[in-house]
Amino acid sequence: MKNSISKFLRKVPKPNDSSLQTVYPKLEEFSSFENVKKSTITGWIAYQMAKNLSVNEEQIDLFFLKPFIQKDYQEHIEPEAETILQLAQSATLWIQNDSLIEEEIKQLNLSPAYTKVLSRVIREVQTEKDLQEKAYSESKEIWNVYRDVIYSASQGHFLLVEKTDLIRYKSGKLLCEAEIKQREDIPLARNAATEVFERVNLKPSKMMSYKLIVSEAVTNVLKHAEYGKLLIYQDEITSTLRVIIEDTGKGFPLKILPQTTLMAGYSTKKSMGQGFNLMLKMADQLVLETSTSGSTLILILKGENENVENKLEPRNDHTKNNYDSQVI
Structure with a gap:
């Protein structure tokens, strides 16, 4: 691979100097992670086709790299290599669009060798894609069961959400923001929250x-x-307060959430001990998003207008990730 990368290097004259300098290739501008995935699939398909079509071994690695490198930094491409790269790009689009592969290949009038290799490589990608989608679907179904059971058992006081749902909670008027990096930040965050509660004129007991x-x-x-x-945040219509606590920890394992949230006194190193039980008793609702990249805990607290219902409910349609709300 190292030798292949060197093929993209150029020697050009230095400004105001007769000596040469090495110019390194520039990557394509990827606007999203999805584009990076597409280039990876394209490169892999081209690489596998080159291996199976007896392309010069010294050139094979280049087929994987080319989709990532700006065309201005690529040397002239041989006709066969250009064909393989174009087929790989087309195959990536077919896979993405769930096209009928056999029909798409038939329209190209390829040689038997190209047809056989391209079909086999695409099948390999599709098989892996199907396995990943199946695993995600099964995982999502399990997540939905946990979410619904915990919501019902807590009588609507605890709602498990996904990361895409968090944006709706960060609306309204931002009253406070405090970072927590070291022990000394904890009392500062507490004091910041206390100042907010005083400003919104909460009852002393609350x-x-x-x-x-x-x-x-x-x-x-x-x-x-x-x-x-x-x-x-404070909802400017209902005065509801949303206290959001984010962290970058390892998250809460799904399998312990029922015990953690519903069993008084349950505690492990990965749980919050009796914290959840305390919060469930005192907050109007608890909302949690958790994954291996961190957690977001949201305390829904009633403000001045105590007669407004602020709880969110899970959708009955599990194909959607959002949640209906009466008032947020």
Whole structure:
């Protein structure tokens, strides 16, 4: 691979100098991770085709790299190599669009050798794609069951959500934002939350309860992660407060969430001990998004208007990731 990369290097004169300098190839501008995945699939298909079509061994690795390199930095491509790359690009689009591969290949009038190799390589990619989609689908079904069971068992007080749902909670007026990087930041975050509760004129009894569960939440950040953040938003219509605590920890394993959230006193190194139970008692609703890249805990707290229902409910349609809300 190292020798292949060197084939993209150029020697050009230095400005105001007769000596030469090495110019390294530039990558294509990828606007999204999805584009990176497409280039990877294209490169892999081209690489596998080159291997099976007896292309010069010294050139084979180049077929994987070419989709990532800007065309201005590529030397002249032989006709056969150009054909393989074009077929790989087409195959990637067919796979992405779930096209009927046999019909697409038939329209190209390829030689038997090209038809055989291209068909086999595409089947390999499709098989892997199908396995990944099946695994995701099964995982999503299990996640939906956990979400619905916990929601029902908690009588709507605990809602498990996905990362794509979080944006709806970060709306309204931002009242507070505090980073949690070290132990000294914990009391600062608590004080920032207390100032917000005082500004919105909460009743003393309610303020005491809210301070307690916010303190519990921010204290747990550094127990499970190296970095976290506290944000507090207020709905400008209902006065509902959304206290958001983010962290970059390893997340909560799905299998322990029912015990963690519903069993009083349940505690492991990966759970929050009695924290969840305390929050469930004092908050109007608890919302949690968790994965191996971190967690976001949201405390839905009633503000001045205590007669407004603020809870979110899971959709009955499990094919969608969003949630209906009466008032957020």
